[in-house]
Amino acid sequence: MARPSRAHERRAELVEAARRAVLDRGMLDLRLRDVAERAEMSPGSVLYYFPTLTELLREVQREAVERFCSAREGAVAGEPDPRRRLAAMIASGLPAGPGDELCVLLYELGTIARRDPAYAAEHIRLYERQVGIYARILEAGAAAGVFSLTRDASTLGRNLVALEDGYGLHMVMAVPTVGVAEAGRLLRAYAADVTGRELEDLALEGDR
Template identity: 30%
Template sequence: MARPSAVAERRREILEATCEVVSERGFRDLRIVDVAKEAGYSTGTVHYYFDSKEELLREAFRFEYEKSRIRREAVVSPGLDPVARLRALADAYLPSSPASVRSWRVWMELWISALRDPSMGQVNDVYYGEWRQAVLDAMREGQEKGLIEVPDPQLFANMYVSMMDGLAIQVLAGAEGISLADMQATCRAFVDSVAVTS
């Protein structure tokens, strides 16, 4: 029997490989054999750790979300004021590196899967809800401190998150009218539009 640390490492490697395959091929075209090849294991090993393709996908989304949460926490230092935090969050979520592009592609696959599978919609509700809550918390704190002026923090948080999603999809799709720099400038302008200036 494998040591607990070896078990955790194998699971991590399989999930890492799954995210890579999902990013490259999409979930519908994902095959266990491709994940196994990417991870350097047999298909039997993958099936030992994950009972089904659906379980593997759910765990891959959780895995990708945890990495995203760690990135978010890394840019949001305790002393950062809410306006600076919202700007930093937008910058951190730009599809500007291979890791962030992969993360966006995995999330896009989750959304597509959720259209057909209610259980994937529940996965989205949990992880995406936490992301929306982080934005809402920054909004409410900014409002309480007099740094942000909006009539409805929840509405703004939804607009902020939806704007980033829409822009990122256009950037990833290679739309001529939206570059990475355009996305960053738009997100910053959106935050600046509600920031109270002295």
């Protein structure tokens, strides 16, 4: 009887090993043997499952994008109050601090999106999916008469995601220039300006 294939399991182990390697070493210093050591495999064995390190890291990126977006969708699901949904969405997009592994992982992987079209495409998917969540929250709030939007929901959603990305990057630098509470306050202030509804009274509930 043929032995069952462990290929799927081994690939998952390599994705996890590569994730840890990116977090430990960063993308600029990452080598194939760094992943192999963490997986307790030879570099040649790694390449048996993933022909190149680039392909393996694309899978790490795809998995990270899915986890991040699913968490954001879950953070706002089932909340009928548009203000609370918007506050929860803002909180879910910011790093919990400099050591937020998932956010750091996405920032590290994003550094090569400028040069690699495949990485760029996944980064765009991450961006557009988040914009879509924001747009649905804003449109629903406007339809309910809770929000008075200064521009169309898609434009506002794009600005909110861009602000999150900018503040988040400042939060995870070696010397952070903004903290969790301050970044949340600044984003809620912008959201209040473009929706006509204050969110600051939801700060303690919205902050992660």
